[in-house]
Amino acid sequence: MRFPLFPFLALATLSAADPTPKAENIKVFLCSDSTAASYNPRKTNIQGFGHYLGPFFTSTFVNRARGGRSTRSFINEGLWAELLGLASPGDYVIIEMGHNDNGTPGTGGDVGKDRAVLPGVGEETVTVKNAKGEDEVVRTFGSYLGQMIKDSRAVGAVPVLSGMVPRMEWTNGTTLQKTWPFTEDSRKVSESQNVVFLDHTAYSVARFQGLGYTEASKMFPSDQTHTNAVGAELNAESFVTSILCAQGPGAAQFKETLSEKGKATGYDC
Template sequence: MKFSLLLFLALATLSSAMPTPTTKDIKVFLCSDSTAAGYGPQTTGVQGFGYYLYPFFTSTFVNSAKGGRSTRSFINEGLWAQLLDQTSPGDYVVIEMGHNDPGTPGTGGDVGVDRAVLSGVGEETVLVRNSTGQDEVVRTFGSYLRQMVADSRVVGAVPVLSGMVPLMEWTDYDTTLQKTWEFTEYSRDVSKTENVLFLDHTAYSVARFQELGYTEAMKLFPNDNIHTNSLGAEINAESFVTSLLCSKGPDATDFKGTLNEEAARIGYDCLDAEYR
């Protein structure tokens, strides 16, 4: 009994003596795909927005985005486990996925790449034969997101869900950029059920490209309607930061505290609810 009391007092004293982590001690991780991945110097033809996020954080920013990955393949290839292994309690893990998740698992374009998931946020599954010749149970996008949220919390990290950057899909004779993307809406739905902060990155990027107009916006997509050049990546980075500055919900205030004065200098207004 005396030993237990002494041990308790010793641990309490040690705990009180330990320094409280500051925002500079906290790391921010980005789990995403090629739209966020870094491609080296900005002289390259294509660049992901994660390349330009570093200067906006007082915290250490870690870009773990990997080209061609979906929620399913990011987990199955061990990239997710590698990310979690680098985290410490109190770190933030931003999950922005969706570009590579669409498709029919086990068929068509998914053959050999093993990345398509089922649409939606339910508990539906399908059994497929993957590229390794093994049977694999594939789940919905929402199910994989819920796993990532739960895994983050197990290691003490704070999960954050983010809408994906938009494709350049224009309508009305190339005057209106599509605002709504189903995988962004799935992320939004999961954020509500799991009580997780949601960053409406999609809406803020759409607003920026819409302001530029079709002709100028398309100059920022040299190879296709998904991947930006360096200037387009900077716009997506600024829209990401703006979506965080304008966010409301669980952990929003604390997460904003990881940003520095450069974030405030972006100077873009928050969008009203009608736009989003």
């Protein structure tokens, strides 16, 4: 796959002679959507899990999640460039996307929103008219993730991919849906690009499944996607579990960004 690279990022390099930053000097960025974004509790009853992640890290945690964004729109609106502009060599950039990437680009519900991408991890493209009336070449979810990985590495940061938190979609009110295409695509890209993968989906599903349909549904006050504060805290804990249970190259080093609270989080891999 070929992934475009912001021109200004190509100038950024990380010298092999640079010492490895200490965990407390590292920043951990989160690129995500409304399921992770922070909200003012005086204005809404929904909250994203990123709102509660700070104390779980000894490193500085920076929540750049923004509601309603997909990989495509996060990049196209300049939010991605803003995040990278704050990153330094040795920082981590966690990318958890998927909730807004579904749909058909340029048609139906995507008109005026410009966020739907093509499914999968291939090199397929489609040209659509975006909200500005311009021709836009839309790529696959995996291609946008690949671009984000390449861009992160260009500024010396370490990309990490994470599976999306689940929606409250149950079968017969007893079994919560366990797999989501965007999570599996993230996993595939992480394997092909040698990136740490956090199976946030699996550990969040396990927690909600353990509570059962009735109790879990109470944490979703407005729809099947957005949690209240209690649900957000649960998703924050399951996110930390996904870090503690991560395997493969780079996983152990990433775990060192966790605080004592993070490392003490109860978990079952």
